[in-house]
Amino acid sequence: MKSILLTAALLFLNPGLQAQELRTDISVHDPVMIKQDSLYYIFCTGQGIAMWSSADRTHWKSEKPVFENAPQWAVDAVPAFKNHIWAPDISYYKGLYYLFYSVSAFGKNTSAIGLATNTTLHTDDPSYKWVDHGKIIQSIPGKTNWNAIDPNLITDKDGTPYLVFGSFWDGLKLVKLNKDRLSIAEDINHIPTIATRRKHQSESLPAVDGNPADAGGNAIEAPFIFRHNGYFYLFASIDYCCKGPKSTYKMIIGRSRKLNGPYLDKDGLALNKGGGSVLLAGDSNWYGVGHNGVTAFDGVDYIIFHGYDAADRGISKLRIERLNWENGWPIVASDPGK
Numbered sequence: 645m646k647s648i649l650l651t652a653a654l655l656f657l658n659p660g661l662q663a664q665e666l667r668t669d670i671s672v673h674d675p676v677m678i679k680q681d682s683l684y685y686i687f688c689t690g691q692g693i694a695m696w697s698s699a700d701r702t703h704w705k706s707e708k709p710v711f712e713n714a715p716q717w718a719v720d721a722v723p724a725f726k727n728h729i730w731a732p733d734i735s736y737y738k739g740l741y742y743l744f745y746s747v748s749a750f751g752k753n754t755s756a757i758g759l760a761t762n763t764t765l766h767t768d769d770p771s772y773k774w775v776d777h778g779k780i781i782q783s784i785p786g787k788t789n790w791n792a793i794d795p796n797l798i799t800d801k802d803g804t805p806y807l808v809f810g811s812f813w814d815g816l817k818l819v820k821l822n823k824d825r826l827s828i829a830e831d832i833n834h835i836p837t838i839a840t841r842r843k844h845q846s847e848s849l850p851a852v853d854g855n856p857a858d859a860g861g862n863a864i865e866a867p868f869i870f871r872h873n874g875y876f877y878l879f880a881s882i883d884y885c886c887k888g889p890k891s892t893y894k895m896i897i898g899r900s901r902k903l904n905g906p907y908l909d910k911d912g913l914a915l916n917k918g919g920g921s922v923l924l925a926g927d928s929n930w931y932g933v934g935h936n937g938v939t940a941f942d943g944v945d946y947i948i949f950h951g952y953d954a955a956d957r958g959i960s961k962l963r964i965e966r967l968n969w970e971n972g973w974p975i976v977a978s979d980p981g982k
Contacts, residue, residue: 665705665706666703666704666705667703667704667705667706668702668703668704669953669956669961669962670686670696670704670706670961670962671959671960671961671962672686672688672689672694672696672950672960672961672962673688673689673690673886673935673950673960674688674689674730674731674732674794674866674935674950675687675688675935675937675948675949675950675962676688676732676733676734676937676939676948677734677937677939677946677948677964678734678735678736678741678765678939679939679941680741680764680765680766681766682699683697683698683699683765683766684697684698684699684700684701684941685697685698685707685734685765686698686704686948686962687710687732687733687734687743688732688950688962689728689729689730689731689732690709690728690729691709691727691728691729692709692710692711692712692713692714692727692729693709693710693711693729693732693743693745694706694709695707695708695709695710697765697767701964704962707767708767710729710732710743710745710760710774711727711729711760711774711776713727714726714727714729714747715758715776715778717758717776717778717779718747718756718758718779721747721756721779721782722747722748722749722754722755722756724749724750724754725747725748725749729745729746729747730745730746730747730748730793730794731745731746731793731794731795731866731935732744732745732746733745733795733796733797733937735797737805737825739763740761740762740763741761741762741763741764741765742759742761742797742825743759743760743761743762743774744757744758744759744780744795744796744797744807745757745758745759745760745795746758746792746793746794746795748791748792748793751855751856751859752785752856753783753784753785753788753790753791753792753793753812753813753859754783754784754785755782755783755791755792755793756779756780756781756782756783756792757779757780757781757782757792757793757795757807757809758776758777758778758779758780759776759777759778759780759825759826760774760775760776760777761774761775761777762774762775777826780795780807780826780827780828781807781809781819781828781832783813785858788813788832789813789814790810790813790814790815790817790835790837791809791810791811791812791813791859791865792809793809793810793811793865794809794810794811794865794866794867794935795807795808795809796808796809796867796868796869796937797821797825798869798870798871798876798903800903801903804820804821804823805820805821805822805823805825806818806819806820806821806903807819807821807828808838808867808868808869808878809867810839810864810865810867811864811865811866812855812856812859812860812862812863812864812865813858813859813860813862814837814840814862815837815838815839815840815841815842815862815864815916816837816838816839816840816864816865816867816878816880816915817835817836817837817838818835818836818838818903818904818905819832819835836904836905837916838867838878838904838905838906838907838915838916839864839867839878839880839898839907839915839916839920840862840864840915840916840917840918841861841862841863841864841882841918842862842917842918843917843918844917847918848860849861849862852884855884863882863883863884864880864881864882864920865880865881865882865935866879866880866881866934866935866936867879867880868880868936868937868938869903870938870945872945872969872974873969873972874901875899875900875901875972876899876900876901876902876903876907877897877898877899877938877974878897878898878899878900878905878907878915879895879896879897879923879936879938879947880895880896880897880915880920881893881894881895881896881934881935881936882894882895882896882920885932885934885935886932886960887932888952888958889931889952889954889958891926891931891932891952892926892932893926893931893932893933893934893935894922894923894924894925894926894933894934895922895923895924895925895933895934895936895949896909896915896920896921896922896923897909897920897921897923897973897974898914898915898919898920898921899972899973907919909921910973921973923974923976924949924976926951926952928954929953929954929955930951930952930953930954930963931951931952931954931958932950932951932952932960933949933950933951933952933963934949934950934951935949935950936948936949937949938967944966945966945967945968945969945974946964946965946966946967947964947965947966947967947974947976948962948963948964949963950962950963951963965977
């Protein structure tokens with residue numbers, strides 16, 4: 645009865661939403677969330693970049709993909725990806741929504757990060773239109789020791805924008821952007837590594853679970869940096885996603901007073917030397933939890949991620965949990981507003 649009343653209220657407040665279009669327990673990978681006016685929006689991996697909207701963070705409407713057809717630059721850079729676009733990141737700056745996204749060949753660092761902008765996220769607004777700005781950065785096998793995937797935009801204390809990204813290979817990278825956020829502002833041949841599973845640079849990690857030998861066992865990806873109380877917190881996912889009940893994906897955390905690090909875990913170990921305190925790992929109910937974003941609504945911090953629901957055929961679902969803080973470190977707690 646409560647669900648019926650809530651759905652009726654949502655339709656009254658948002659008559660454009662049809663009852664049969666509202667879903668709960670939506671299936672997503674690599675979600676990020678933002679709010680415009682009274683609506684929440686999720687962007688996640690999918691054909692053309694999947695997009696969902698909601699008035700309450702529980703009942704969701706599937707919106708049309710950001711791209712009906714793959715951008716031509718992406719097809720030229722990564723012919724094999726077929727418009728299945730990965731790991732978007734959403735932010736707002738001076739009247740524009742910035743949507744960074746990834747195109748990649750699976751299991752290779754044949755990858756690139758692109759950017760699209762829009763003046764609004766409301767799909768019924770006449771001015772709703774995504775403008776693609778093309779390639780921001782690209783990785784090429786044999787030429788780069790990093791992987792241009794899983795982007796997240798973060799600004800330094802002076803407002804300078806940076807992009808953190810990476811998966812496997814040499815680990816997670818941080819690169820400065822120009823003020824307009826449309827291009828890289830520094831030499832991509834000398835991008836620092838801010839997190840890796842290697843304890844030292846020459847350490848050789850074994851390739852496991854069918855991952856490519858050149859990527860090695862450096863199973864770290866999906867960086868997200870969040871500012872809180874004078875620190876930059878680096879969230880990342882380690883180990884292996886997308887392997888059903890055998891998924892070992894989990895989230896780690898480190899923090900730094902400076903955006904460029906070094907990021908240290910709770911024991912003082914540097915993340916660029918194999919450190920990282922586990923924030924959340926899977927259990928018998930949810931396995932493979934990871935690839936998170938973090939955001940704040942009305943003064944409350946939330947962590948958004950995907951996890952495989954053991955009670956529902958192992959389907960990857962959206963999870964939104966409250967992020968509390970204790971002794972300067974985040975703790976994942978259930979969202980009491982759901």
